[in-house]
Ligand SMILES: Nc1nc2c(ncn2[C@@H]2O[C@H](COP(=O)(O)OP(=O)(O)OP(=O)(O)O)[C@@H](O)[C@H]2O)c(=O)[nH]1
């Protein structure tokens with residue numbers, strides 16, 4: 001750390017069980033849809049850096065996979081480990097809960113956070129769904145996690161409610177230090193990685209409950225010319241039957257997935273995009289440790 005720095009800079013790990021709104025919160029805090037979101041649990045599979053720089057501070061947020069029990073498959077174990085090691089390296093932790101809910105997975109996330117001996121904030125998300133509003137305080141006052149948190153901040157990530165309070169609570173806990181990234185930096189991830197995530201986001205949104213967890217995406221080609229980005233991606237599935245589901249009748253699913261992913265890419269990369277998708281079968285990849293490493297999981 002530079003001596004006598006006027007600015008603050010540090011990392012903030014956003015943790016919590018699946019589906020509480022961690023990625024939605026990160027996107028809102030950095031003002032850009034960077035991390036993929038879906039209404040299904042276990043959407044995020046990588047620790048993802050999102051940076052927000054103000055005149056006085058650089059907030060380096062880390063979005064993490066949802067911490068959950070029942071990690072039998074290799075992929076589940078890797079996800080939990082990715083989340084807890086991101087927390088280990090941070091300056092400040094944020095534990096996200098969904099208002100009015102505290103289940104076994106929340107308890108596991110709470111244990112992970114309180115084991116770190118770092119300053120941590122309890123963020124109670126989705127307050128827009130609490131009706132009537134008066135129900136929130138009695139519920140909060142009964143939560144054991146409230147006693148040990150350094151601050152408790154109710155927010156709505158989708159509406160942006162109370163995020164200024166969260167930011168100032170965070171800023172006061174960041175160390176004085178020079179900025180680690182340029183003023184305009186958004187993430188340390190490659191466009192290739194972000195593109196693969198945008199395809200996976202649409203797969204998660206389009207496919208029924210179980211299938212998204214058997215799917216992975218690999219970018220085979222990413223060529224950027226002045227006018228257009230030419231991108232081709234392989235969607236890895238575990239079984240031939242899943243391949244036909246992803247493709248859909250007459251290719252309709254794949255077409256929809258591709259056109260939404262392409263639109264999201266155009267928005268994020270701010271360029272025209274030509275996207276080609278291929279579906280390939282790799283037997284049991286979510287239980288195959290080498291394949292999981294090959295696809296970049298757990299290497300964050
Ligand atoms: N009503 C409401 N919904 C929200 C809010 N924040 C997030 N959501 C929704 O909750 C769902 C899950 O959001 P994500 O941001 O993907 O959740 P996550 O915690 O990152 O989930 P994992 O990556 O699976 O661990 C999505 O459908 C979001 O739109 C909120 O403040 N209010």
Ligand SMILES: [Mg+2]
Pocket residue numbers: 022023024036037043044063064065066
């Ligand atoms: Mg997420």
